Amino acid sequence: MSDAHAHQDWRAWFAENGARLKLIARQWTRSDADADDVVQEAFVRFWKHQRHMPGNPNALVVTSIRRAALDLLRRSDRRTAREKAVAADTETVGWFEPESDPRLQSLAESLELLPAEQREVVVLKIWGELTFDEIGEQLAISPNTAASRWRYAMESLRKLITARTYE
Amino acid sequence: MNEENDHLEAALRSLKPRAPGARVVVALHRELDPPTQRHSHSWFFKTGLTWAGAMSVCLVIVLGFYFSRTHSEPQYHLIGVAQSQPSLDVFNPVQLEDGTYARPVRVHWNRSAQWEDPATQTRLIHYQPQEKLALIPLEIF
Numbered sequence: 001m002s003d004a005h006a007h008q009d010w011r012a013w014f015a016e017n018g019a020r021l022k023l024i025a026r027q028w029t030r031s032d033a034d035a036d037d038v039v040q041e042a043f044v045r046f047w048k049h050q051r052h053m054p055g056n057p058n059a060l061v062v063t064s065i066r067r068a069a070l071d072l073l074r075r076s077d078r079r080t081a082r083e084k085a086v087a088a089d090t091e092t093v094g095w096f097e098p099e100s101d102p103r104l105q106s107l108a109e110s111l112e113l114l115p116a117e118q119r120e121v122v123v124l125k126i127w128g129e130l131t132f133d134e135i136g137e138q139l140a141i142s143p144n145t146a147a148s149r150w151r152y153a154m155e156s157l158r159k160l161i162t163a164r165t166y167e
Numbered sequence: 168m169n170e171e172n173d174h175l176e177a178a179l180r181s182l183k184p185r186a187p188g189a190r191v192v193v194a195l196h197r198e199l200d201p202p203t204q205r206h207s208h209s210w211f212f213k214t215g216l217t218w219a220g221a222m223s224v225c226l227v228i229v230l231g232f233y234f235s236r237t238h239s240e241p242q243y244h245l246i247g248v249a250q251s252q253p254s255l256d257v258f259n260p261v262q263l264e265d266g267t268y269a270r271p272v273r274v275h276w277n278r279s280a281q282w283e284d285p286a287t288q289t290r291l292i293h294y295q296p297q298e299k300l301a302l303i304p305l306e307i308f
Contacts, residue, residue: 010199018192023184032185040191044198097183107175108182126179154172 005051013057014043020127023095024062027120028069030076032093042068062128066138103161110160118153121146243282243291251277260305269302 014021018039025038042064050060095112099105111119124135135146253276260270275298282291 011196014192014195019184019186022187033188036188036191039187040194043195047199093185095184097185099182104178104182107178111179111182122179126176127184154175157175158171 005057008051008057010047010051017058017061021061021065023127024123025065025069026095027116027123028066029072034069034072034076038065038068038072041072058129059134062124062130062138106161107157110157113160114153114156118149118156121149122153122157125150241284241287241289243284243289246281246283246290248278248280250279261302263302268305270305272301272303274299274301 021043022035022039025035025042026032029035029038043061045068046057046061046064050064051057053060094108096108099108111122114122120139121135124130124138125132128135128138130138132143132146132150135141136143139146141149253274256273256275258271258273260268262268275296278295278297280293280295282293283289284291
């Protein structure tokens with residue numbers, strides 16, 4: 001098989017994209033540490049088996065992340081309820097670097113409060129750099145549904161930011 | 168509304184997600200290292216394992232062969248050879264092609280050899296029947 005990205009420096013690629021990949025992984029994981037594990041596993045899997053494939057590697061990496069995250073969730077489901085509760089209680093790591101601008105900080109915190117189905121569409125569109133068609137494929141929903149969730153998410157974010165501004 | 172969405176989208180894009188932890192970066196660099204740089208440890212380890220495995224198999228085969236030769240197979244020693252008394256069958260005389268007469272006789276006897284395994288006192292006896300046919304010429308007066 002010919003290597004479509006033979007001259008690609010994958011370390012540099014990961015250094016540039018690792019943060020947004022982790023944010024994507026964070027949508028389908030229960031903790032920051034799990035997101036790290038998923039990103040690592042997914043990227044290694046992609047690098048070993050799919051890096052030679054032509055086209056933009058981004059969608060392949062996102063698919064690999066989702067698959068690794070779902071695998072981890074299935075494995076985690078076997079843990080006891082107590083372990084899950086402890087993991088949830090101890091999760092305090094934010095998804096974004098702290099912002100000096102309070103409006104941006106509020107936006108970052110508001111994003112985490114969105115319903116999961118809206119939030120994952122936003123994250124896949126902004127940081128996954130996917131189209132609604134590609135988001136639909138990832139989440140097994142129609143592109144129209146993806147676009148609809150995006151609109152609801154924008155509306156919810158505006159309301160959340162406004163509410164926080166007047167708190 | 169669209170303009171508001173564009174502003175919101177731009178604001179979202181300006182947020183900086185947290186980078187993966189240092190252990191992820193270290194682990195990935197280890198995975199992405201060219202094979203030649205990681206050759207030494209894994210190659211020697213694998214080669215060592217292969218050789219160790221092969222030598223173990225050879226050792227097992229040699230020991231198995233040795234023990235099967237020395238302990239499993241009986242060690243028989245010849246302890247005697249015997250021969251039975253011959254018995255003779257005498258038949259009626261017959262006329263030969265040249266017109267003379269002869270009496271057919273048959274002699275038969277047994278030879279036997281015995282081996283013994285001293286360890287188990289097992290004996291192996293080999294019987295070997297022997298037979299000879301002969302014509303004894305008869306003179307008619």
